[in-house]
Amino acid sequence: MATLTLDNVRKSFGATDVIHGVDIDVQDGEFIVIVGPSGCGKSTLLRMVAGLEGITSGEIRIDEKRVNEAEPMERNIAMVFQNYALYPHMSVFDNMAYGLKIAKTPKDEIAARVAVAAKLLQLEPYLQRKPRELSGGQRQRVAMGRAIVRKPAVFLFDEPLSNLDAKLRVQMRLEIKQLQRELGVTSLYVTHDQVEAMTLADRMIVMNAGVADQIGKPLEVYENPQTEFVAGFIGSPATNFMPAGSIGVNVGKTVGIRPEHIKLTDSPTRLQARVAYCEALGAETLVHLRLPHGQLITVRQGGHLPLPSEGTDLWLGWDDAAMMVFGEDGKRI
Amino acid sequence: MEKRVIFKGWMLPALLLLPQIVITAIFFFYPAGQAIWQSMFVPDPFGLKTQFVGLGNFEYLLGDPYYRASFVTTAIFSGLVTVVSMGVALYLAILADRLIKGSGTYRTLLIWPYAVAPAVAGVLWMFMFNTRVGVVAWYLGLLGYDWNHVLNEAEAMGLVVVASSWGRISYNFLFFLAGLQAIPRSVIEAAAIDGAKFWTRFRTIVWPLLSPTTFFLLVVNVVYAFFETFGVIHTITAGGPQQATTILVYKVYSDGFVGQDLGSSAAQSVILLVLVGLLTVIQFKFIERRVHY
Numbered sequence: 001m002a003t004l005t006l007d008n009v010r011k012s013f014g015a016t017d018v019i020h021g022v023d024i025d026v027q028d029g030e031f032i033v034i035v036g037p038s039g040c041g042k043s044t045l046l047r048m049v050a051g052l053e054g055i056t057s058g059e060i061r062i063d064e065k066r067v068n069e070a071e072p073m074e075r076n077i078a079m080v081f082q083n084y085a086l087y088p089h090m091s092v093f094d095n096m097a098y099g100l101k102i103a104k105t106p107k108d109e110i111a112a113r114v115a116v117a118a119k120l121l122q123l124e125p126y127l128q129r130k131p132r133e134l135s136g137g138q139r140q141r142v143a144m145g146r147a148i149v150r151k152p153a154v155f156l157f158d159e160p161l162s163n164l165d166a167k168l169r170v171q172m173r174l175e176i177k178q179l180q181r182e183l184g185v186t187s188l189y190v191t192h193d194q195v196e197a198m199t200l201a202d203r204m205i206v207m208n209a210g211v212a213d214q215i216g217k218p219l220e221v222y223e224n225p226q227t228e229f230v231a232g233f234i235g236s237p238a239t240n241f242m243p244a245g246s247i248g249v250n251v252g253k254t255v256g257i258r259p260e261h262i263k264l265t266d267s268p269t270r271l272q273a274r275v276a277y278c279e280a281l282g283a284e285t286l287v288h289l290r291l292p293h294g295q296l297i298t299v300r301q302g303g304h305l306p307l308p309s310e311g312t313d314l315w316l317g318w319d320d321a322a323m324m325v326f327g328e329d330g331k332r333i
Numbered sequence: 334m335e336k337r338v339i340f341k342g343w344m345l346p347a348l349l350l351l352p353q354i355v356i357t358a359i360f361f362f363y364p365a366g367q368a369i370w371q372s373m374f375v376p377d378p379f380g381l382k383t384q385f386v387g388l389g390n391f392e393y394l395l396g397d398p399y400y401r402a403s404f405v406t407t408a409i410f411s412g413l414v415t416v417v418s419m420g421v422a423l424y425l426a427i428l429a430d431r432l433i434k435g436s437g438t439y440r441t442l443l444i445w446p447y448a449v450a451p452a453v454a455g456v457l458w459m460f461m462f463n464t465r466v467g468v469v470a471w472y473l474g475l476l477g478y479d480w481n482h483v484l485n486e487a488e489a490m491g492l493v494v495v496a497s498s499w500g501r502i503s504y505n506f507l508f509f510l511a512g513l514q515a516i517p518r519s520v521i522e523a524a525a526i527d528g529a530k531f532w533t534r535f536r537t538i539v540w541p542l543l544s545p546t547t548f549f550l551l552v553v554n555v556v557y558a559f560f561e562t563f564g565v566i567h568t569i570t571a572g573g574p575q576q577a578t579t580i581l582v583y584k585v586y587s588d589g590f591v592g593q594d595l596g597s598s599a600a601q602s603v604i605l606l607v608l609v610g611l612l613t614v615i616q617f618k619f620i621e622r623r624v625h626y
Contacts (some may be wrong), residue, residue: 051526071525078526079523083517083520085519098527099527260559293399
């Protein structure tokens with residue numbers, strides 16, 4: 001149980017800055033998800049917390065204790081890696097017991113702790129197997145078990161689900177969430193998948209090119225994005241962006257409107273567009289329309305509505321409240 | 334995934350195998366057969382005629398104290414060469430593995446000695462340690478150490494071991510480096526987070542994961558020390574002083590071509606053949622079981 005603080009943390013590789021001053025205050029027991037596209041520096045940030053990368057400037061504190069210079073082992077953290085990073089030559093039991101053995105924990109306590117973790121993760125039948133004899137989901141659980149048995153102050157997850165197939169990913173996502181609730185351990189979770197971010201996070205951090213663009217509760221971030229990047233990155237299908245002038249808005253540069261906030265009508269409203277193609281997903285339908293100057297606009301509507309046929313001209317309408325206006329610098333106005 | 338090609342007839346596969354079979358037959362089976370045949374004869378002192386003696390050559394060899402001493406010498410020599418060349422190579426590979434800048438240059442420089450032929454390497458080392466003109470011997474002299482591998486048996490053994498290991502380090506280094514780099518970074522990092530310091534990580538993670546490479550190199554290096562070090566020994570010590578560096582292969586040569594006892598020489602070859610066969614079988618049977626995966 002611990003708090004985690006990042007205070008103006010920066011990282012440069014030679015002359016290249018990859019992290020431009022990140023500030024985060026993580027409360028005890030909070031589940032924080034860092035989400036962003038590839039190369040935004042989110043994994044680097046996590047590895048800096050873990051102690052696997054140096055910190056160029058700023059300070060990282062675990063439980064208000066500066067850990068910048070501390071070795072990974074001294075930080076009392078546990079990390080779950082994307083490729084699980086299990087020790088291939090050790091049994092599941094030994095994989096989980098490794099850290100405890102090094103810490104010279106008494107044998108019976110090791111056995112007891114591993115047994116508890118194995119029960120929690122339904123790994124009991126596999127304790128004597130080698131990692132290569134396990135499925136992807138089971139390996140993932142072993143990696144989690146290895147983190148749990150050490151009773152760390154902070155869990156770090158580095159895209160732990162991205163090597164699993166879609167169905168397993170949904171299942172493991174739920175399990176991770178439940179596990180974290182049950183154990184109440186402060187967690188930092190890195191992912192590029194916004195669905196994982198939305199579903200897992202108590203608060204999420206959207207990162208863009210080494211900067212934390214926005215920090216907040218998932219729904220807050222979704223409903224009220226502070227930058228153009230966040231508005232475009234969070235939400236699927238992505239927000240439609242239009243030049244402010246083209247739709248009669250006098251301030252700012254760009255206006256973003258989420259696909260579900262646009263209504264299609266036959267009678268004239270704001271803009272006219274031609275239906276390019278439709279994607280009927282069952283519960284909902286994505287209608288892609290082309291504006292006269294060529295830009296594609298996506299509209300999300302209920303699956304019960306009749307499918308507009310391709311090539312018909314329709315009107316796009318929305319409430320003023322649905323418009324998110326962004327300035328030259330990409331910031332929300 | 335292994336891909337297998339299935340041929341319809343037997344002609345094409347036979348044709349494809351032919352070059353390898355011909356080479357093996359001419360350069361391996363034929364000389365081996367010759368050696369076995371010759372090992373049952375004793376030539377007269379002038380090499381004019383030979384006399385069939387059956388297993389007499391073998392009987393004589395096994396009772397010969399010089400031959401038995403050569404066994405011990407070979408064991409010491411190949412043991413040392415293997416340990417030295419693999420130990421140094423592993424150490425250098427660990428350093429190179431941690432290197433980020435300039436690793437290409439470092440690697441290239443380390444690989445160079447492998448391109449030097451054993452006999453040339455032998456001459457190089459012989460000149461460096463030459464008791465009269467050798468640079469190293471001269472500096473050792475300044476330090477008050479009287480280097481003389483021509484007389485001192487231990488120094489002679491040390492020199493041929495170093496000279497034989499030197500070129501071999503490159504080869505072993507390459508394999509160790511590849512082996513180290515095949516270990517996923519994240520596994521090492523996971524161990525670091527689990528609290529393992531460098532040495533513990535090496536002992537519990539790196540070394541076991543490296544064991545297939547180590548095992549392979551062990552076999553290859555022992556065979557190398559047995560057979561391919563002839564050039565080094567011939568140029569540096571010629572088996573001396575007092576036969577202190579006469580390993581089995583060198584004895585095959587000196588008894589056969591210097592001593593003109595072709596029968597005994599052939600018998601020694603046959604013994605070597607059997608020995609290396611056994612060694613390989615033993616290594617694969619017993620050591621492989623301890624290889625982790």
